[in-house]
Amino acid sequence: MSKTNKTIKQMLAEFNEITDWFNDADLDIEQAVAQYKKATELADEIKARLEKIKNDIDIKVVNN
Amino acid sequence: MTQIVFQVSEALAVINQTLDYAYPALSVQGEVSGFKINQGKWVFFDLKDESGTIACFMSLPELNIELCDGMQIIVRAKPAITKWGKFSLTVQQLQPIGEGSIKKAFDLLKKKLTDEGLFDLAKKRSLPYLPSAIGVISSTGAAGYKDFIKVISSRFPELSVATYHAQVQGLDAPAQIIQGVEYFNNLSNPPEVLAIIRGGGSADDLAAFNDEALVRKIASSRLPTITGIGHEIDTTLADLAADFRASTPSNVAELLVPDRRELITETNHRLASTALFIENQIANFVENIEQNIKDAQTIIMHNLENIEQKLALDSNLLTQLNPENILRKGYCIMRNQARQIITKPKVGDNIYIENHNLIMEVNVKNVQNK
Numbered sequence: 001m002s003k004t005n006k007t008i009k010q011m012l013a014e015f016n017e018i019t020d021w022f023n024d025a026d027l028d029i030e031q032a033v034a035q036y037k038k039a040t041e042l043a044d045e046i047k048a049r050l051e052k053i054k055n056d057i058d059i060k061v062v063n064n
Numbered sequence: 065m066t067q068i069v070f071q072v073s074e075a076l077a078v079i080n081q082t083l084d085y086a087y088p089a090l091s092v093q094g095e096v097s098g099f100k101i102n103q104g105k106w107v108f109f110d111l112k113d114e115s116g117t118i119a120c121f122m123s124l125p126e127l128n129i130e131l132c133d134g135m136q137i138i139v140r141a142k143p144a145i146t147k148w149g150k151f152s153l154t155v156q157q158l159q160p161i162g163e164g165s166i167k168k169a170f171d172l173l174k175k176k177l178t179d180e181g182l183f184d185l186a187k188k189r190s191l192p193y194l195p196s197a198i199g200v201i202s203s204t205g206a207a208g209y210k211d212f213i214k215v216i217s218s219r220f221p222e223l224s225v226a227t228y229h230a231q232v233q234g235l236d237a238p239a240q241i242i243q244g245v246e247y248f249n250n251l252s253n254p255p256e257v258l259a260i261i262r263g264g265g266s267a268d269d270l271a272a273f274n275d276e277a278l279v280r281k282i283a284s285s286r287l288p289t290i291t292g293i294g295h296e297i298d299t300t301l302a303d304l305a306a307d308f309r310a311s312t313p314s315n316v317a318e319l320l321v322p323d324r325r326e327l328i329t330e331t332n333h334r335l336a337s338t339a340l341f342i343e344n345q346i347a348n349f350v351e352n353i354e355q356n357i358k359d360a361q362t363i364i365m366h367n368l369e370n371i372e373q374k375l376a377l378d379s380n381l382l383t384q385l386n387p388e389n390i391l392r393k394g395y396c397i398m399r400n401q402a403r404q405i406i407t408k409p410k411v412g413d414n415i416y417i418e419n420h421n422l423i424m425e426v427n428v429k430n431v432q433n434k
Contacts, residue, residue: 029349043335057223060225
């Protein structure tokens with residue numbers, strides 16, 4: 001069951017923002033560990049959702 | 065039998081009525097000759113073959129390609145006789161045929177639209193990342209459309225695809241595709257991107273995508289557009305007008321959405337990189353701290369040595385200044401009866417003389433200055 005109502009796109013954006021944060025050399029190590037934990041949780045959620053969506057595509061012809 | 069006698073105008077009307085009934089729309093192929101534009105509004109040319117010529121007429125706004133003498137074209141037209149007795153075709157649609165004519169029309173129109181700035185790179189918009197809704201204009205029965213759906217479904221199924229069915233070749237194709245573009249552009253909740261696709265074909269088959277009105281409509285779309293027309297080597301004017309050109313319908317799907325399996329791999333990679341980064345940062349911190357401790361130890365040791373040296377010097381000095389050592393050298397301390405140290409005893413005083421190991425009580429008999 002998904003823990004969040006966010007779309008995959010939103011979660012990916014958040015995940016990439018966190019991992020990009022690590023490019024800053026002057027970071028606090030405790031904050032870095034906290035961010036890493038958050039990134040790990042997000043990654044697990046993203047991967048679970050990506051594994052789950054097999055046939056969720058919605059196709060319709062609008063002028064039949 | 066009574067013959068019906070018509071006036072000239074009546075005869076013309078009857079003939080035109082017959083033509084209208086029998087041939088409401090006629091498709092005619094021929095070579096363009098005598099092409100001219102009058103008053104900036106009316107187009108006149110002849111269509112001819114080896115043994116015949118037909119005059120053609122149309123309004124300039126309806127001319128959707130660049131024409132010149134010598135081009136082979138097909139027109140869809142309504143035949144009629146003018147009030148001056150001239151037989152002509154009123155052209156409703158036309159398209160070039162044969163590679164030579166198609167190329168000629170293509171080159172002329174491309175130059176015209178390029179000079180207008182329609183294909184400027186500065187106008188191109190980027191494609192949205194991971195769109196949740198895509199609008200597609202294609203023929204739903206065509207192989208190109210089916211390839212597109214198959215590829216996009218396997219790559220990233222969590223999205224909605226709205227398709228506007230349209231012919232993708234033939235005289236009617238440009239108008240239908242234009243309707244599709246207008247349909248999606250006018251939606252109150254439009255898709256994030258518009259894809260116009262068709263599979264491979266001959267130059268004739270792809271000619272619809274060089275239609276001037278269609279090219280202009282794509283260029284003016286408020287939605288970002290991507291085209292996937294024909295094969296990799298085919299480039300139509302619609303491709304140049306779009307924000308992005310894919311080589312095939314399948315390539316459109318590949319460019320629009322990422323492969324979810326690749327996304328998983330990339331997510332794992334970023335997470336691993338982040339973990340490695342933290343490990344390196346911690347190692348750097350530990351190394352810095354250890355180095356700082358070592359430096360501190362060095363400073364402390366150095367300071368301690370300095371203190372020890374000073375202590376040794378002071379101790380030495382102290383030893384030298386110890387009264388006991390001075391007394392051992394033969395010196396004495398004189399004290400009065402109150403045990404106070406005195407330096408000038410008087411004759412008759414009873415004093416104490418103290419050396420390093422004796423205290424003597426003595427009476428002063430004589431005192432002299434040295």
